[in-house]
Amino acid sequence: MGINQEVLMAEYKAAARAGLSPNRDRRQGKIRLLIVHHYGSTQSPEAAWKRFNSPNDRSVSPNYQINADGSAYEVVPPRHYRAWTTGVIDHQAVTCETQNTSGEPNWGISRASLEAIAQLFAWVHQEFGVPLQRGRVNSDNTVAVPGIVGHNETPAGKETSTICPGPSMDIPWIIARAKQIVNPKPTIDLEDEDTMTRTFIQTSVQGSKYELLRDGSKRLISREEWNAIRALETEAKARGQEFQVIVATVKSADLNKIPTRK
Structure with a gap:
């Protein structure tokens, strides 16, 4: 019997859609990272959703699909399942694939997408204890420093010399914004x-x-x-x-x- 993708309840309550992709296996290891990717294309959210939730040419899926409008889709619920995004390091990570707004060389990422990733990172921190900081992964796929990393900072990314998640993925901003979400402080507009x-x-x-x-x-x-x-x-x-x-x-x-x- 097939799974009705539309009635699944997301673990991440801010997700606009929940699925259970066949491109997954049981998680082995503690979640210590958020690994960010970009699509490497501007394909529509619906096209990406269908691809991630079906057997595909690269057997790829993320835990979360981040769309240019700022919506987040849960493709593989992370608590018990590893998505097939980055390689063996995914056993220790929540992963997200982000829709591009333009192609190379900038591989644009919308501000709404960056905000959605920051919101997701804040949730990963609160739910799994991942520190709101830049992470680091050793060459043997052990986590040297827990936190957030780009695909190109992982052993699998270095092996293929990928530029993913691309130059528009502003990880320092994501970290700062996630900290603000977790510990909100009064703000002022100093230009007002x-x-x-x-x-x-x-x-x-x-x-x-x-x-x-x-x-x-x-x-x-x-x-x-x-x-x-x-x-x-x-x-x-x-x-x-x-x-x-x-x-x-x-x-x-x-x-x-x-x-x-x-």
Whole structure:
């Protein structure tokens, strides 16, 4: 009896589609890497999906198919299965194949695809404990440093001298974005004049800090967020940009007159 691809539940909840490709085998080893690939073509998501989910010329499949619109398809669920993407190192990896937006020499990767890979990397980190850092694989297919690597950084990739995942695969950006997803911090647009000055109020007795918002209301600030705001102020100054934090001390009665944003 065949498997109904359309009713399978994805392990990665952000996946827009779930399958169970025949191009797989049981995983042997702990997941320690995210290995990124590109298609090496601009074929449509539907064409790639059909290829990955059928016996094909290269017996190839990834755990995840990343499309140019930012959607992710789960081709081979990674918890118990190894996809056939990179070689024996796949036993220790979650792998993804990414749709190109252009051919050589740039092998374009859309910003939406990079965001989708960062989201996937954050999930791999949270689900399997893979550190959000650049990884490294030894020539004998052992993992020297767990993290994210490109196909061309693996023994199989070096053997074939592939350029995959191509020059447009911005791995440093993916790492930085994945860290931001896992540990979100308050952000400011330092080019937006409305954010160049932020005012905070507190009472001399309680010490709790509130941000005074432009609509006249106030918002309670946690200790963690306050520390992050101060760090942003330091960063702005280091970049020579204007960003001012004003802290005013008021009486409790005056503070209570200011409505709190829900």
